[in-house]
Each structure stands twice: as C-alpha cells, then as structure tokens.
Amino acid sequence: MKKYLVFFFIFFLFCSKNVLEKKYDLLRKSLENSKESEEKAKLIKDFLKKHPESSYTYDLIFELMDYEETKEYESFVKDLMNKMKKEDIKEDLKFCLIEFYKRNKDKNNILKVFNSFNKPLKYDNFSETIKALIEIEDFENSLKLLDEAKKFCEKEYINKEYEKLSEEKRNRYFKRRNFETELFKGRIYFGLKEYEKSLSSFEKAKEFLKPSFPGIYLYDFNFYYALLLKEISKKEEAISAILPDVLFEKNEKNYELFEKIYIDIYGSKDGIEDFLKAKKKEISPSKIDFTLKDYDRKEYNFFDLSKEKVTLLAFWFPT
Amino acid sequence: MPQIEKIWKELKEKEVVFVAVEAYQDTERAKKLIKDKKLSFIFLEDELVGDEKVYQKYGVSAFPTNFIFGKNGKLISYHLGYGDGMENKIKEEIFKELDEQK
Numbered sequence: 001m002k003k004y005l006v007f008f009f010i011f012f013l014f015c016s017k018n019v020l021e022k023k024y025d026l027l028r029k030s031l032e033n034s035k036e037s038e039e040k041a042k043l044i045k046d047f048l049k050k051h052p053e054s055s056y057t058y059d060l061i062f063e064l065m066d067y068e069e070t071k072e073y074e075s076f077v078k079d080l081m082n083k084m085k086k087e088d089i090k091e092d093l094k095f096c097l098i099e100f101y102k103r104n105k106d107k108n109n110i111l112k113v114f115n116s117f118n119k120p121l122k123y124d125n126f127s128e129t130i131k132a133l134i135e136i137e138d139f140e141n142s143l144k145l146l147d148e149a150k151k152f153c154e155k156e157y158i159n160k161e162y163e164k165l166s167e168e169k170r171n172r173y174f175k176r177r178n179f180e181t182e183l184f185k186g187r188i189y190f191g192l193k194e195y196e197k198s199l200s201s202f203e204k205a206k207e208f209l210k211p212s213f214p215g216i217y218l219y220d221f222n223f224y225y226a227l228l229l230k231e232i233s234k235k236e237e238a239i240s241a242i243l244p245d246v247l248f249e250k251n252e253k254n255y256e257l258f259e260k261i262y263i264d265i266y267g268s269k270d271g272i273e274d275f276l277k278a279k280k281k282e283i284s285p286s287k288i289d290f291t292l293k294d295y296d297r298k299e300y301n302f303f304d305l306s307k308e309k310v311t312l313l314a315f316w317f318p319t
Numbered sequence: 320m321p322q323i324e325k326i327w328k329e330l331k332e333k334e335v336v337f338v339a340v341e342a343y344q345d346t347e348r349a350k351k352l353i354k355d356k357k358l359s360f361i362f363l364e365d366e367l368v369g370d371e372k373v374y375q376k377y378g379v380s381a382f383p384t385n386f387i388f389g390k391n392g393k394l395i396s397y398h399l400g401y402g403d404g405m406e407n408k409i410k411e412e413i414f415k416e417l418d419e420q421k
Contacts, residue, residue, distance in 0.1 A: 212377060218380055250396070284394050285393070287388050292340065293363065294362055294363050300338075302338065309335055309336045310335045310416045312385060313340070313377075313387075314386075315374045315382060316339060317342045
C-alpha cells in the first residue's frame with residue numbers, strides 16, 4: 001500500500017511540475033499577444049498570485065518592472081515576499097527591488113535593501129548594491145560600501161564555505177572579484193572627476209583578469225575605460241578600447257559611445273560603417289586549435305571538425 | 320545549453336558545426352545534463368594542454384561564453400551569458416554568414 005502511495009505522490013509531483021510549465025508557456029503566449037503594459041502587468045501578477053514561489057518568480061518580477069514602474073510595483077513585490085516561505089527566492093527578489101529603486105534614483109531604499117540581506121552576506125549583495133549606487137551617482141556611499149566589499153573578499157578567501165570550492169574555481173572567483181572591485185573604483189573616481197585615480201584603477205583591474213581573445217573584458221570594462229579615455233582626450237585609445245565590444249558583442253550602449261568618439265575624431269558620422277568593416281577584417285581573431293576528448297573518450301580535433309563550416313564554440317559548466 | 324540545442328536542431332542540416340567544451344571537468348554532472356536534456360551536438364571535456372586549459376586560452380572568465388566563427392575561421396561574434404533574445408541573435412548571425420558564403 002505504502003509503495004502505491006509513494007508512486008502516486010511522485011506521479012502527482014511530476015504532473016504538477018508539468019502543469020506549471022504549461023501554464024507558464026500560456027502566460028508567455030498571452031504576453032506576446034497583449035500590447036498594453038497594463039494588461040501585461042495584470043497577466044504577470046495573476047500568475048504570481050497563483051504561483052508565488054516557482055523558478056519563474058524572479059524573472060517575472062524583473063519583467064514586471066518594465067510594465068509597472070510605480071509604487072504599485074513596490075507594494076506588490078513586498079506583499080509577495082511576505083507570503084513567501086522559500087528564503088532563497090525571497091533573497092533574489094531583493095535584487096529586483098534594488099533595480100527598481102535604482103530606476104527611481106532612491107538611494108535610501110537601496111541601502112535599506114542592502115541592510116536587509118540575510119547574514120552572512122554574499123559578495124553579490126555588495127556588488128549589485130554598489131553597481132546601483134554608482135549608477136545613480138551616489139559616489140559617497142558606493143565608495144564606503146566598496147571598502148567593506150574588499151574587506152569581505154579578503155575574509156571570504158579564508159572562509160570555510162569558500163574553501164570547499166576547487167582551487168581552480170576559487171582562483172577565478174578571487175581574480176574576478178578583484179577585477180570588479182577595481183572597475184567599481186575606476187567608475188567612482190571617474191564620477192568624482194578624479195581622472196588620474198580612475199585611470200590607475202582601470203589599469204590595476206586589467207592585471208587581475210585577461211580579456212577574452214577578441215579583447216573583451218567582463219562587466220563592460222571596455223565601455224567604462226573608453227568613457228574615461230574619451231574624457232581625458234585620449235581619443236584614439238578610446239576607439240581601440242571600445243572596438244572589440246562594438247564589433248563582436250554588439251549592443252546599443254557600446255555602439256552609441258563608439259559613435260560619439262568617432263564623431264569627436266572625424267567631425268561627423270561619415271564613413272563609420274566602412275571604418276567598422278575594415279576594422280573587423282583587420283582585428284577579427286582566428287580560431288585557436290585544440291584536441292579534446294568527448295565522454296566516450298573519443299578524441300576530436302577542433303580544426304578538423306570546423307573546417308569550412310560556420311562554427312559555434314560554447315564554453316560552459318553544469319550548474 | 321537547452322537554448323543552444325534548439326538552435327542546433329534548426330541548423331544541423333547546414334554547413335554548421337556546434338562544439339561545447341565543459342570547463343571544470345565536472346564529468347558526472349555534465350554527462351547527466353547532456354542525457355537529461357537530450358543534447359545532441361558535440362560535447363568535449365576541457366583539460367590542461369601545457370599550462371592552460373582551452374577555455375583559458377580563449378580568455379573565458381565567465382560562463383556560458385559562446386563564440387561564432389565564419390567559414391574562414393575568423394571570429395564573427397561573442398556572447399556572454401544567456402541574455403534576452405540571444406537565441407535569435409545567434410541564429411541570425413549564422414544565417415547571415417551562410418548566405419554570404421553562397
């Protein structure tokens with residue numbers, strides 16, 4: 001008898017999971033079909049009222065912000081959090097609130113959320129808060145928090161939880177965090193118009209992490225670096241700094257800055273597309289060869305595999 | 320990875336190859352994920368070659384990172400993470416490259 005119960009229970013879990021997935025797909029379709037922000041907000045809220053604690057919660061709350069940038073959003077999220085039992089989802093939603101307060105340039109509430117994070121703090125609690133504070137130009141608080149973040153990183157490096165990670169992962173986190181905190185410092189001093197300090201922080205950041213092989217650094221580093229170089233009239237250097245991002249990681253933000261620097265140098269937008277095409281030919285790096293095994297221990301050579309083919313090379317790890 | 324699989328299914332009849340390299344040699348979990356999600360392109364496991372792994376040679380410091388190369392072996396684009404619309408962007412870029420080479 002017990003066996004049957006267990007079986008039914010598992011069956012029930014299986015079904016309920018699929019039902020939620022299907023409901024989510026339906027929601028996505030309805031969102032695509034509706035044009036008004038108000039209507040979209042209502043659809044998302046209705047879904048969240050019925051399923052407050054699923055794996056979709058964070059993304060939906062984030063999305064909701066685009067349709068409802070008002071106080072209503074704040075009270076909805078807070079209500080939802082109060083009803084939640086799962087601490088990890090609740091913690092994640094605090095990041096949504098930080099984003100929301102950032103958009104409203106509300107530094108006091110950003111700091112309030114920061115103080116509400118569960119202890120012991122995590123590095124992300126610092127970094128997301130600092131990022132938001134920098135963006136609303138609260139350099140005083142961001143600098144203060146940055147100091148705390150650095151102390152935190154030093155302590156965490158000798159922390160037990162952290163020690164469980166493999167040496168390789170630990171090193172990468174360590175380098176990445178040092179890189180990011182220096183980048184923050186560079187951005188803060190840039191905001192404070194202390195350009196020399198800013199430049200030295202950016203250069204220090206580069207010592208911690210090498211760029212991906214097209215020359216792109218993490219966290220939009222090249223964008224902020226180019227912004228500074230432009231400001232201190234190193235225009236040619238600014239163009240070289242932002243080019244890899246414009247050519248290979250196309251987004252509007254990078255392109256806009258590139259366009260500004262280009263106009264600064266050449267007086268107008270004339271020839272900008274040809275310039276980019278020529279540069280792409282010039283600096284586009286070639287594949288690097290390697291030979292690795294698959295999970296049946298069979299060897300593959302990358303160049304043989306990808307010869308004369310359009311190739312997608314994906315680096316990943318299972319989470 | 321499931322997003323990449325979706326693109327692969329649409330494109331696999333064309334002059335295209337998809338190669339995934341798992342960086343941390345987390346063999347068991349990688350194998351399970353590949354099986355569970357029915358991932359069907361080429362999955363390799365990274366290892367030290369000299370003093371660096373392949374992902375380090377490519378300067379990858381966050382995951383997932385995707386590179387797209389043209390038929391001539393030159394880089395077309397670089398994608399970090401799975402942002403909004405990345406799936407479509409990748410598809411578009413590959414189709415564009417396939418068209419240009421005709």
